[in-house]
Amino acid sequence: MNIALFLQMSADAAPDRIGLVCEGKHWSYAELLAGARGAADLIRKSGCTNVALLDESSAAAVMTLFGAALAGVPYVPLNYRLADKDLAGLIERITPAFIVGDIERVDRLYSSSDNQLYSRADFIAAAVEAGKTASEEETEGDGVAVQLFTSGTTGAPKAAILRHSNLVSYILGTAEFASAPEGTAALVSVPPYHIAGTAALISSIYTQRKILMLPAFSPEAWLELASREKASNAFVVPTMLSRIVEQMDKGDAPDLSSLRSIAYGGGKMPIELIRRALDLFPETGFTNAYGLTETSSTISLLGPDDHREAYESDDPKVQARLGSVGRPLPTIELEIRDEEGRAVPVGERGEIYVRGEQVSGEYRERSALDKDGWFPTRDAGYLDEGGYLFLSGRADDVIVRGGENISPGEIEDVLLTHPAIADAAAVAVPSAEWGEAVGVAAVVREGHAQPGENELKQLIRDRLRSSRVPEEILFTPELPYNEMGKLLRRKIKTMFSSD
Structure with a gap:
């Protein structure tokens, strides 16, 4: 047709x-x-x-x-x-x-x-x-x-x-x-x-x-x-x-x-x-x-x-779904897989794989589909118990600190709860001790004073855990996006010193 x-x-x-x-x-x-x-x-x-x-x-x-x-x-x-x-x-x-x-x-x-x-x-x-x-x-x-x-x-x-x-x-x-x-x-x-x-x-x-x-x-x-x-x-x-x-x-x-x-x-x-x-x-x-x-x-x-349900709910788990991308279409099969290609349990992060008639997964140069027709999206994410899909960024964007995988999205979500932060991005920065550490670029909201680095680090430590606390924080007038609204993390990485 x-x-x-x-x-x-x-x-x-x-x-x-x-x-x-x-x-x-x-x-x-x-x-x-x-x-x-x-x-x-x-x-x-x-x-x-x-x-x-x-x-x-x-x-x-x-x-x-x-x-x-x-x-x-x-x-x-x-x-x-x-x-x-x-x-x-x-x-x-x-x-x-x-x-x-x-x-x-x-x-x-x-x-x-x-x-x-x-x-x-x-x-x-x-x-x-x-x-x-x-x-x-x-x-x-x-x-x-x-x-x-x-x-x-x-x-x-x-x-x-x-x-x-x-x-x-x-x-x-x-x-x-x-x-x-x-x-x-x-x-x-x-x-x-x-x-x-x-x-x-x-x-x-x-x-x-x-x-x-x-x-x-x-x-x-x-x-x-x-x-x-x-x-x-x-x-x-x-x-x-x-x-x-x-x-x-x-x-x-x-x-x-x-x-x-x-x-x-x-x-x-x-x-x-x-x-x-x-x-x-x-x-x-x-x-x-x-x-x-x-x-x-x-x-x-x-x-x-x-x-509307997530917006009006008092249940934190339901509220969180406002940050999800919802549930897969009925015509789509979706799995979250680990680095070995194995499906992971609900709530565990991994790479998103999809399959269905609408999925091409094909390039002029080659096909990216596996032998069973699954397409690796290179997006990282997880499913909650209700089947809602949460994105964690690109699979390549994951920060590996001392062997621990850290999602940039979880850090960014916490930073955006601060009233003075209009936008934020977390990226991997070189670390002599950990291999990679967390670096954060932040944009101060108009009309607000720039918060202190220790204040932001404490916010992350209180909400997450110490491994998520950034080693470096820099403030910038704006973050780089392409015309479709995708954050250009590779450009943000160049903003940090590699000393």
Whole structure:
């Protein structure tokens, strides 16, 4: 089954229904399908083996995604925030490619007659024109639908591939066709090169939500668009939600009464931030979605009822679930394993392994699945007695002090309970005595005095134990995050002296 069938189904069922609002233009489902079919004709005629998007979100993202699917060619959205050298290497790897977006930059970085280039405006115009007479032909089978380059910390990025079967399995397991009532509108503000952006487009079209596309995020623009178009659903990353909350706390509070659901993911959500958001949006259901590129997006959910129950509970164990990523989807198998690959008991930390039809675990270079189809996520975590999954960071981020494994997350959670600490990160620092020790980088909350190091060390000693007390604490104006809200621990490590 081809993911393009989802757009065809919605266009057949409700051709005049608005499927996309972007930059002031409203596109019906029939118009989006015609544009995708026109794009497919252009792609076929080009002879290119990949379809790339180097651009912010726009109607071109929808047409390239589904046009590539109809033509049977992988869709490869590229990170336009990459440095020139890194981006040039990715373009070389996908040549010959049909590339839409910032073609001046493409031509400057990797000029090749094998690539066919279109600016955003020229592509949309050409696809719409070609769509008037386009073929309804489509490619069947289990080919590659999407290729996403991972943001690896070392070496060249791996090319993660998602087949049509993976994405179809995810959508069918999490959504119901045409289930969105008339007027339902999903605000999409994550970039197209992230799996969350791709999944949001496909699931919104399948459920027949109107997509409100925000090409470049700012809290002011997000609040204005959500209010003006009466958004009912939205997906944000933690850094986006933090800026939205901050903007609202400054007094910017438009009418958001239509906003029934906010999903978030892509990075760690501070407990105090989600508590404040629950206060600001008392009638809105919050969902924490945890997933990876290699798993076709979400594999576990902390739903709206879970959020409110944890927020209102007096039971510490239930309260703690506000910091979890919920329970695995019914279509997903999940295990926590130790370094020997053995499943560990409830409450014990280890590496998260997952299995299911939506799990690709496949790269252009190799497959990461074991012989039984399990994918090692490289994320560390544990399950509580209720089956709720708690993340402890990347498996490689674990601090090994004198042979004891220490999760950075447990230290950070304690530090964030201090009223003067706005953000904190724990990393491994070299130690002559222990091999590795704990180093902490902390951000002081605006309007508060910087707390003393001994005060913070005592806080950790009181809540945890002495092995978790940091050897080094440094204060910094801000912590480094990528655009999806993931903490860049490798950069934090360089902030500490190795003397």
